[in-house]
Every structure is written in C-alpha cells, then in structure tokens.
Amino acid sequence: xxxxxxxxxxxxxxxxxxxxxxxxxxxxxxxxxxxxxxxxxxxxxxxxxxxxxxxxxxxxxxxxxxxx
Numbered sequence: 362x363x364x365x366x367x368x369x370x371x372x373x374x375x376x377x378x379x380x381x382x383x384x385x386x387x388x389x390x391x392x393x394x395x396x397x398x399x400x401x402x403x404x405x406x407x408x409x410x411x412x413x414x415x416x417x418x419x420x421x422x423x424x425x426x427x428x429x
Contacts, residue, residue, distance in 0.1 A: 368408060368409070369408070369409035370406040370407065370408055370409070371406065371407050371408075371409070371412060372404065372405070372406065372407075373387055373388070373391075373398075373404070373405040373407070376396075376407045376412060379412065379416075380415065380416075388405070391405060396411065396415065397411045398411065
C-alpha cells in the first residue's frame with residue numbers, strides 16, 4: 362500500500378495520454394465520479410492506484426510473470 366511519502370500521482374495530461382482519451386472526456390469522467398481524483402490548486406491529480414483500477418489491474422500476477 363502506498364504511504365503519503367511514496368504516493369505516485371499523475372497529471373490530467375499524463376492520464377489522458379495513458380488512457381488515450383481527450384482532456385475533455387477525462388475531465389467529464391472526473392466530474393461524473395467515474396475517475397477518482399483530487400485538485401492541487403487548479404490542477405487535477407490522479408493516483409497510481411486509481412490509474413491501475415481504470416486499466417483493470419487486479420494485483421494478481423499476470424501470465425508474463427508465470428513464464429519467467
């Protein structure tokens with residue numbers, strides 16, 4: 362589990378690039394509660410855990426790990 366000292370966060374632009382969606386779509390998803398984020402000043406931040414949730418990571422080992 363991430364502690365406040367090691368919490369990785371991403372900017373809105375970084376998340377949009379990773380998810381391959383527009384800034385407008387990403388902001389809409391934030392305001393709708395489909396993406397959990399927080400603001401630092403007037404800029405959005407999204408946690409690493411939230412990004413993993415959006416990408417469908419389950420925390421289980423993937424098939425790539427089993428081949429090693």
